[in-house]
Amino acid sequence: MRAPHAIAILAGAVLLAYANAFGAAYQFDDFAAILAHPAAQGLAGWWQALPGIRPLLKLSYALTAELGGGAVAVHATNIAIHALNACLLWALWRRWLPGLAPSLECVEPAALLGALLFALHPAATEAVTYASGRSISLAAAFGLAALLADDVARAQPSRRVLAWAGPVLFALALAVRETALVIPALPLLRAWACGQSLRDELWRLRRYAGVLGAAALAALATPGYHVFFGVSLATRDLAAQAMGQVLAHGYLIAHPLLGRTNVDPDLRIPPAWSLALVACALLLVALVAVMLAARRRRPWLAFAIGWYFLWLAPANSLLPRLDLANDRHLYPALAGPALALACLLARRHAGRVAALALCAALTLATLHRNADYRSETALWQATVRDSPRKSRAWLNLGYARRLDGDLVQAAAAYRCALRLDPANAQAAIDLDLVAPGDREPARCPPDG
Structure with a gap:
C-alpha cells in the first residue's frame, strides 16, 4: 500500500474515533499540571521554571498557551500526536514484520491493521482525551520516531548523520517523560526475537547509552527529580510493591486491554497473598513462558509480548508509584498485543472480515469512552x-x-x-x- 493511502486511512480512523474528544473538559491533574502551572502558561514561565522535570512536555503546553489556544487546541494537539503515533507504528511494522514474521505473505495489511487496532482501542483514550495524558503519547511519538530513524540508518550506513537521528530523538523522548528509557531495549528485543547477535546490537546502540548517561546526570542536577524519586521510594517497601504490581498487571490485562477503561481504578496493596493474586502471578508467568516458547516458530508473537512488558516496565515494576496502575500507562504497550492480533487476523480472508468488524467495534467503544470526558x-x-x-x-x-x-x-x-x-x-x-x-x-x- 502506498504511504499516502495508509496515512490517510490511519488519520481518518483517528479523527472518526476521536470526533467527540475536541471539546473534552479539563480533568483531575489538568488543573495543577496545565492550568495552574507557570511553566505551562507561556514561554516566559517555562524558561523561568528551568531546570525542571519533563521540560519538553511543559514546553508543548506553553507553546499552545503562547499561541492563544484553549482546551480545544490542547485536545486537538493530543489527537494529532495519536494519529502521528499510529502512522509511525505502521511505518515501523512494515519494516520489521518481514524479519519477525517471514512466513507472513500479507505484510502490508498486517502492518496497517496493527496500527489501526492501536489507533482505535479505547484504552488509548486516557493518553489522548485526558489532556495530562500527553506525557505518555508525546514521549511515545519521539520514541517511535527514534526507532524508525534507527532502522533507516541501518539501511543507509553510508549516511553517518542518520546514525545520530535516533539518539537525538531518544533524548527528546526522555525530556518529555523519563519512562522512555526503555526505547534502546526494543531493537535488542527485535534482535533476540529474530535470532540475531545481541552483541552486535549492543555495539550499535552505544550512542543511546551515552544519551542515557547524560540524562542521568541531568536528573541528578535537577532538584525536581530529587523530590520525584524521594516520594516514590518512600511510598512502599519492595515486598508490598511486588504484590501490588502483580495485581496491577492482572488489572491491566483483564480491564483496559480488554476495553474496560477507568480513570481511577480501585487497586490497593494486598495484605497477603490470595488466590486472586496467585492467579495474576500465574498469568504473568504463562505470558513469559509463551514469549520464550514462541521465539523460534513465531518470533512476531515473542516480540509482541516482549514489547508489551518492556513499555510497562518503568511505571509498573520496581519503582513505586502512588497509584498501582493507570490505563494511560498501557498506551505504548498496547501496540504489542495489537500487532500480535493483526498477524493472526491477516493470515486468512475470514480474519480480515473479523478485523473490519473489530475496528468498527473499537471505534464505537472509543467514541463512547470519549463522551465521559465531556465534563x-x-x-x-x-x-x-x-x-x-x-x-x-x-x-x-x-x-x-x-x-x-x-x-x-x-x-x-x-x-x-x-x-x-x-x-x-x-x-x-x-x-x-x-x-x-x-x-x-x-x-x-x-x-x-
Missing part, C-alpha cells in the same frame, strides 16, 4: 460506577457536582467518600462547606 461530572460518574468503593472517586464527583452548583448531590457524594474512608479530611472539609452541620446518612454502595 468532570460525567467522568466521575463513570468512575464511581466502576470504582464504587474508592473514596477518592466519590470526593472528585462531589467536587464536580459542587462546580455544577448542585450542592445536594455534591453533599451526597462527599458522604459516600467519608463512609468509605472516615479519615478523608478533604471530604469532611468539603461536606462542611456545602452542607454545614450535615448529619444525613450516606446512600452509596453498602459494605461487603
Whole structure:
C-alpha cells in the first residue's frame, strides 16, 4: 500500500474515533499540571521554571498557551500526536514484520491493521482525551520516531548523520517523560526475537547509552527529580510493591486491554497473598513462558509480548508509584498485543472480515469512552460506577457536582467518600462547606 493511502486511512480512523474528544473538559491533574502551572502558561514561565522535570512536555503546553489556544487546541494537539503515533507504528511494522514474521505473505495489511487496532482501542483514550495524558503519547511519538530513524540508518550506513537521528530523538523522548528509557531495549528485543547477535546490537546502540548517561546526570542536577524519586521510594517497601504490581498487571490485562477503561481504578496493596493474586502471578508467568516458547516458530508473537512488558516496565515494576496502575500507562504497550492480533487476523480472508468488524467495534467503544470526558461530572460518574468503593472517586464527583452548583448531590457524594474512608479530611472539609452541620446518612454502595 502506498504511504499516502495508509496515512490517510490511519488519520481518518483517528479523527472518526476521536470526533467527540475536541471539546473534552479539563480533568483531575489538568488543573495543577496545565492550568495552574507557570511553566505551562507561556514561554516566559517555562524558561523561568528551568531546570525542571519533563521540560519538553511543559514546553508543548506553553507553546499552545503562547499561541492563544484553549482546551480545544490542547485536545486537538493530543489527537494529532495519536494519529502521528499510529502512522509511525505502521511505518515501523512494515519494516520489521518481514524479519519477525517471514512466513507472513500479507505484510502490508498486517502492518496497517496493527496500527489501526492501536489507533482505535479505547484504552488509548486516557493518553489522548485526558489532556495530562500527553506525557505518555508525546514521549511515545519521539520514541517511535527514534526507532524508525534507527532502522533507516541501518539501511543507509553510508549516511553517518542518520546514525545520530535516533539518539537525538531518544533524548527528546526522555525530556518529555523519563519512562522512555526503555526505547534502546526494543531493537535488542527485535534482535533476540529474530535470532540475531545481541552483541552486535549492543555495539550499535552505544550512542543511546551515552544519551542515557547524560540524562542521568541531568536528573541528578535537577532538584525536581530529587523530590520525584524521594516520594516514590518512600511510598512502599519492595515486598508490598511486588504484590501490588502483580495485581496491577492482572488489572491491566483483564480491564483496559480488554476495553474496560477507568480513570481511577480501585487497586490497593494486598495484605497477603490470595488466590486472586496467585492467579495474576500465574498469568504473568504463562505470558513469559509463551514469549520464550514462541521465539523460534513465531518470533512476531515473542516480540509482541516482549514489547508489551518492556513499555510497562518503568511505571509498573520496581519503582513505586502512588497509584498501582493507570490505563494511560498501557498506551505504548498496547501496540504489542495489537500487532500480535493483526498477524493472526491477516493470515486468512475470514480474519480480515473479523478485523473490519473489530475496528468498527473499537471505534464505537472509543467514541463512547470519549463522551465521559465531556465534563468532570460525567467522568466521575463513570468512575464511581466502576470504582464504587474508592473514596477518592466519590470526593472528585462531589467536587464536580459542587462546580455544577448542585450542592445536594455534591453533599451526597462527599458522604459516600467519608463512609468509605472516615479519615478523608478533604471530604469532611468539603461536606462542611456545602452542607454545614450535615448529619444525613450516606446512600452509596453498602459494605461487603
